[in-house]
Amino acid sequence: MATMAGPSRLIGAPIKRREDPRLVQGLSHYVDDIKLVNTLHCTFLRSDYAHADIKSIDTEAAENLSGVVKVITGSDIAGKVGSIPCAAEIEGLKVPDHPALAVGRVRFVGEPIAAVVATDPYVARDALDLIEVEYDELPAVVDLDAAIESDSTVIYDEFDDNIAFTMPLDAGDVDAAFAEADHVVSQRFVNQRLIPNSIEPRGVLAEYLPGEGTLTVWSSTQVPHHLKTILSLLLDLPEQLVRVIAPEVGGGFGSKLNVYPEEAVVAYLATQLRKPVKWIEKRSEGFTTTIHGRDQVDYVDMAVKNDGTITALRAKLLANMGAYHQLLTPIIPVLTYLMMPGAYKIPNIKLELIGVFTNKMATDAYRGAGRPEATHIIERMVDLAAQKLGMDAKEIRFKNFPQPDEFPLEMATGVTYDSGNYQMSFNKALDTVDYASLRARQAELRGQGRYMGIGIATYAEICGMGPSVGVAGGGWESSTVRIERTGKVTVLTGVSPHGQGQETSFAQIVADEYGISIDDIVIIHGDTGRQPQGIGTFGSRATAVGGAALIIATQQVKEKMAQIAAHMLEANADDLVFEDGNIFVQGSPDSAVTFADVAATAHVAVNLPPEVEPGLEATHFFEPSNFTYPFGAHISIVEVDPETGEIDLQRYVAVDDCGNIINPLLVDGQVHGGIAQGLGQAMYEGAVYDENGQLLTGSFMDYAIPKATQVPRFETEHTTTPSPVNPLGVKGVGEAGTIASSPCLVNAVVDALSPFGITDIDMPMTPNRVWQAIQDAQ
């Protein structure tokens, strides 16, 4: 069989998303749109205190409210619903018990204490007001630096302190490098806590059929397969009888890469009450009890030579875990740790990563997950070093990039970058903005008392989450390809898209391989009943790992089709091509069999070659050999009004290299959304708790996410450096925009304000903060 497909028509083509018509017409089904007869509605009573002992809970009045079916508290389900799990495996990690409903003590505002089930959602809500909880307030641990001091309140009686884990690294000879440095730059960075806020809040619907013993759970999740396994363990049910369906999911950004108490409690209640039970998260609940992102305080030193060579990096990273570990909480800052060198060859690195418990909501994966923090640190430090050396921000970067022929490149942190050409993407970005004339323009404007800034971020990140050795819960992915009797193709994938567009891009991959129309292909995902094996969508992995599984399964079926077609054509399978719905011997398109005919032959099974089984189906599990390391260069141009502190973002250019591109529209969509979210962190967003652990930014009135009018038109460009670790040569692009944009914007504003002697500014760069920095500098 000719392994080459026909002329490549769809991979690389800007095909419009096939998902969009149903989304824009309101024809999709999210969890709350799924209506089952006799569904009961669940609500959760949540702690108003950040840290308190529960003296008593009186649920009697709530139970007596007409329409209330059941009220449960932590003690009712102790021993019946297991501890909410954390998948992290880190040496010495402290893993506290995480009951689905608090028992005895609450440790963050919003922690669920009791669940009410009623026949009507409004009754279930009203009943919450009738539950009386008596608390004994305890001092709240809220400040990251203070939490690790010896005089801090300790959140867990069973532990000596609030340190969840420490992870050291000492690569090369850091002390010698600092001793021999011409300059040392030092900075403390606060990477503020963010609230993900996907457009669809979380939601769970569970139905238990006692006769069959089957539990079906619809959840707005990114990881239905993990949820299936974990629910079966938490509720002690046979895994084969648990099915999890992620219907249409309205975004996640990592916040739904988790298993939450509500999922366990709702599923448990369905098994007990033997009726469907539904819980839909309110936006105000989402603010307090869906995982948060970022929240690090980082102390960093960099050693540089006079010629701009970076010789060493030393850092203490404090990462806020929150009160409990969610699924991956401690792993997120490990990605910061691994990616500390960014796009630069730094031979000597000494790190101390400290995970810290506080009386706040758990942090976990939020778009970028650990890499925005690393990129912020390294990109700011490089600019600080350049500023100190009087060197251009461009020159110091070129000075420290690895050369393209050095890949695969082992870094001091232990990871091996797969492929890269950082010079190429950076040069493209510099050419796009005409960097030299920009600097001239900046000098001219400064002469007029105007503060224009040019921000650069040349990033390298880690994604394509796999191989399994580096990903808690597994880093492989599965795909099944089945050709139906009518010649239509069904793809079952273990990834679980929730906005990424794989129903389009995966169909492009298959259509090209088979030479058939994209309309003949259906991509099924997010249902463990249809595709029992999978890992899910997160960490920019779906195409790099799931797409790789798909192309291999597609080719396996193609090989069998070629054997059958060769039998029908009395030809040699190696000579066949698949094109325009036909299969024929290369050069003889007139004597072809149709793709559909071959499919029918395979299913009817009366004219099969010897040794060939009926049917056309293959499943492949793909295990990548390494992570992928996308990279790129972003440049932003701002002007700051020193009178008001307002930032005018005038231009944003992104050159991303995510390896081969399946669909440029999807890639640009990811880059746009990613930049908008990074811009949100840089300029607007920040979760604020007061000194008692009360969340002050509990609604969109106080938590500002960027609006359409606050983002500029993005200019996106690409370079293509294929990854060698998967057969598609793709790397992943879901998070690149978020990873590069916040340091890019901070670098621009600091560059604009450098005439004032300003060297750093904390995010979010609100007008007040910018204005204050200017006042303080004067």
Add this chain to the structure above:
Amino acid sequence: MKIKADYTVSAHREKVWEHLTDADLLSQSIPGCEELKAAGNDTYEATIKVGVAGIKGTYKGTVTLENMQPPSAYRLIVEGKSTIGFLKGACDFRLEEVNSGETKVELAGELTVGGKLARVGQRIIGSAAKMTIGQFFKQINKLVTTDTDS
């Protein structure tokens, strides 16, 4: 959140003191007060309706007067909870006769709120508290001036 304010009431200090420490008069003056009844030892059980930023709730709790130094100073402690969360605070009141027949009341204290009110209303709780205290003194002023002969 810190509270610091002062108000001038058009009455002698003893009179103002009397009003500020009398349960009946207090219940007439506290905005949203539905009930205030003595529970002994200068402690009162209170039911007070509060509405901030579209968040409304009825707080049930206690008001305690401490460090009573008639007629010049006392400390007021409140603790309450409602369906919109909890609040607790302590506030020192100092009364000083500034002109003949005029008393300046200085307040300095701290108010803590938790729960939904904190999440949604914190941004404007300072101004809401100030407004509520202003209404309280306006009412006290009204009561003392219409009640001059008693």
